[in-house]
Amino acid sequence: MRHAWGSKEVGFIIARILEHPETPLGAGLKLLLRATHDILLAGAGWVILAIGSQLPILFNPGLVPPIHLAYTDPVYLTILIASAIVVVLGVVFWMQDVMVRPPRPPHRPQTIKERFLTLISFPMLVVLTLIFLSLPVLHAQTRLLLGSSLQFQVARKV
Numbered sequence: 001m002r003h004a005w006g007s008k009e010v011g012f013i014i015a016r017i018l019e020h021p022e023t024p025l026g027a028g029l030k031l032l033l034r035a036t037h038d039i040l041l042a043g044a045g046w047v048i049l050a051i052g053s054q055l056p057i058l059f060n061p062g063l064v065p066p067i068h069l070a071y072t073d074p075v076y077l078t079i080l081i082a083s084a085i086v087v088v089l090g091v092v093f094w095m096q097d098v099m100v101r102p103p104r105p106p107h108r109p110q111t112i113k114e115r116f117l118t119l120i121s122f123p124m125l126v127v128l129t130l131i132f133l134s135l136p137v138l139h140a141q142t143r144l145l146l147g148s149s150l151q152f153q154v155a156r157k158v
Contacts, residue, residue, distance in 0.1 A: 008144065009035050039141075046134035050126050090122055 013035055017028040056075075104110065121128070 010039065039137075046126075046129050047138075050130070090125065094118075094122075 013032045017023065
């Protein structure tokens, strides 16, 4: 949630671009685009991808083709291709993560439980992203929108 408070950065970047005309406009706009992309995609991206992709089918069940026409229907093919892309990218990012990690200590091999949790994390990705990323981001951005003050307080150390 604290990361989502970075929504204030967009206004700050715009103010700095306007205050410092000597800064190249391209560099300022590139920074603004990057900050806006990161902040908006974290909250709204999940809603658009996970829920938005299902709304047409929920509101118009007639879009779901009969089984014998499923593989030739453009809507079904689009959903199928999008799902395949998500699966492939998930595997690619997982492989990249495994390659950049430091090697495991030889005295601590990977357990069956750890392997199981890795396998179950792929189907749980949508739910985990909602709980740990999108909801806190939407909460923080809604508070900013409504003018509530955002304060970060360091927890007491025990």
